[in-house]
Amino acid sequence: MKGRTDIVIGVQWGDEGKGRVVDVLAADAGVVVRYQGGANAGHTVVVDNEKYVFHLLPSGILYTGKSCVIGNGVVIDPDTLFEELDGLAARGKKTAKLVVSHAAHIVMPYHKIIDKLAEGARSEGTKIGTTGRGIGPCYADKYERIGIRAEDLVNPDVLRDKLSRTLKIKNDILTKIYGADPLDFDEIYEKALAWGRRMEPMLGDAFLEIDEAVRGGRNVLFEGAQATLLDIDHGTYPFVTSSSPCAGGACTGSGFGPSRIDRSIGVAKAYCTRVGEGPFPTEEMGEVGEELRQKGGEFGATTGRPRRCGWCDLVAVDYAVKVNGLDGLALTKLDVLDGFDEIKICTAYEIDGKIRKTFPSSCAELAKAKPVYATLPGWKCDISKCRTFDELPQAARDYVKYIEDNAEVPVVLIGVGAGREDTIRRGL
Ligand code: GDP
Numbered sequence: 456m457k458g459r460t461d462i463v464i465g466v467q468w469g470d471e472g473k474g475r476v477v478d479v480l481a482a483d484a485g486v487v488v489r490y491q492g493g494a495n496a497g498h499t500v501v502v503d504n505e506k507y508v509f510h511l512l513p514s515g516i517l518y519t520g521k522s523c524v525i526g527n528g529v530v531i532d533p534d535t536l537f538e539e540l541d542g543l544a545a546r547g548k549k550t551a552k553l554v555v556s557h558a559a560h561i562v563m564p565y566h567k568i569i570d571k572l573a574e575g576a577r578s579e580g581t582k583i584g585t586t587g588r589g590i591g592p593c594y595a596d597k598y599e600r601i602g603i604r605a606e607d608l609v610n611p612d613v614l615r616d617k618l619s620r621t622l623k624i625k626n627d628i629l630t631k632i633y634g635a636d637p638l639d640f641d642e643i644y645e646k647a648l649a650w651g652r653r654m655e656p657m658l659g660d661a662f663l664e665i666d667e668a669v670r671g672g673r674n675v676l677f678e679g680a681q682a683t684l685l686d687i688d689h690g691t692y693p694f695v696t697s698s699s700p701c702a703g704g705a706c707t708g709s710g711f712g713p714s715r716i717d718r719s720i721g722v723a724k725a726y727c728t729r730v731g732e733g734p735f736p737t738e739e740m741g742e743v744g745e746e747l748r749q750k751g752g753e754f755g756a757t758t759g760r761p762r763r764c765g766w767c768d769l770v771a772v773d774y775a776v777k778v779n780g781l782d783g784l785a786l787t788k789l790d791v792l793d794g795f796d797e798i799k800i801c802t803a804y805e806i807d808g809k810i811r812k813t814f815p816s817s818c819a820e821l822a823k824a825k826p827v828y829a830t831l832p833g834w835k836c837d838i839s840k841c842r843t844f845d846e847l848p849q850a851a852r853d854y855v856k857y858i859e860d861n862a863e864v865p866v867v868l869i870g871v872g873a874g875r876e877d878t879i880r881r882g883l
């Protein structure tokens with residue numbers, strides 16, 4: 456019998472709780488695959504009151520006896536990868552088998568430096584608010600076809616040739632455009648060879664690991680990083696990341712054909728957050744935003760930056776349903792809304808005096824959008840111990856149903872706390 460394949464995708468602007476959803480679903484999976492992004496991601500998993508934050512490791516890594524795959528679509532900062540593995544070892548944790556695609560690109564020291572210099576050089580209003588992890592410059596090199604791939608780290612001659620050609624260009628950019636110091640070839644070359652020595656046993660044909668698992672009856676989870684509205688094509692460009700978090704990215708980023716995907720599950724917070732710059736129609740700048748930030752602990756898992764907070768945006772949810780072909784939603788952090796007297800939810804936008812219910816693909820249009828809200832009653836009680844949908848108070852059930860009715864897809868999982876067990880599963 457064939458294994459089941461699910462993609463888990465962020466619906467909003469990231470940090471929806473993809474890591475915790477993957478951790479819950481991974482119990483029934485054989486393989487967990489990261490297919491895009493890099494160490495810009497911060498995926499939090501809480502097991503037995505212990506907190507783990509993964510940047511590059513798939514969130515299934517805590518399950519021994521399973522496999523985790525870092526696919527060709529990911530950009531890898533080897534220092535971060537090894538730090539994460541060493542961190543788990545230092546905590547005495549055994550981990551899943553890890554397979555890294557030969558074709559994954561490597562974030563080189565110059566990518567991180569140029570990321571920060573480019574961001575610093577952008578004027579107010581054009582800043583993106585990147586994580587500074589070298590993501591954009593690394594993907595730019597991939598598409599320019601001058602990137603260093605994981606396989607190059609274990610081929611010293613190829614690495615020498617590629618790196619010497621690329622570093623010449625990068626040093627021109629560093630010195631002539633940014634007035635910064637040039638980088639030393641030998642230092643980077645030696646560092647990259649050392650990365651290769653440690654990474655060699657992990658390198659493999661990642662697509663085969665996935666293919667064989669599915670054929671052998673094991674379920675596979677594709678773990679998206681970032682989210683729909685940060686997608687390079689479908690997000691709020693240019694305030695986006697440089698990869699394809701949307702469902703299609705799971706196929707290109709892993710070498711797994713679309714006809715073999717069974718379900719796409721979108722992860723949405725019960726409200727909404729964004730870190731970094733760019734339009735955010737339901738953003739609450741005052742007390743409500745502050746209350747959501749404090750109650751939700753909305754500070755970045757990667758950079759520690761305070762996240763911008765606001766009400767749930769059903770126009771954006773509808774967009775994510777369509778762009779990804781979502782089969783269901785995982786609604787996280789419902790418990791964060793426990794104390795509110797009433798809860799607003801955006802059902803449409805007003806743009807230039809006209810009401811529209813669909814998300815504009817023009818970022819300039821979106822920047823003008825004013826939210827049109829429905830107001831629902833709060834439930835004003837602690838829901839963190841609820842484990843079934845029926846145990847939730849009526850107002851909380853009504854809020855979930857309101858989202859389902861508008862999104863036209865079922866809410867298949869609800870988060871009522873950060874822990875693995877703080878989960879209501881409804882058919883997933
Ligand atoms: P990701 O990047 O999508 O994996 O999300 P992050 O880990 O960056 O941010 C989600 C945060 O919310 C983390 O601190 C999680 O521990 C926490 N979290 C996830 N689900 C829930 C939930 O249902 N309730 C509460 N209170 N916290 C949650």
Ligand code: IMO
Pocket residue numbers: 465468469470471495496497498583584585586587588589590591679680681682685694695696697730731732756
């Ligand atoms: P996870 O997987 C939230 C945002 C940055 C910035 C923009 C571009 O934890 O949900 P980049 O460094 O990628 O070039 O930055 O994207 N961003 C994220 N925001 N969660 C993330 O990942 C993010 N990864 C990138 O803040 O606005």
Ligand code: MG
Pocket residue numbers: 469470471496497498499756
């Ligand atoms: Mg995160």
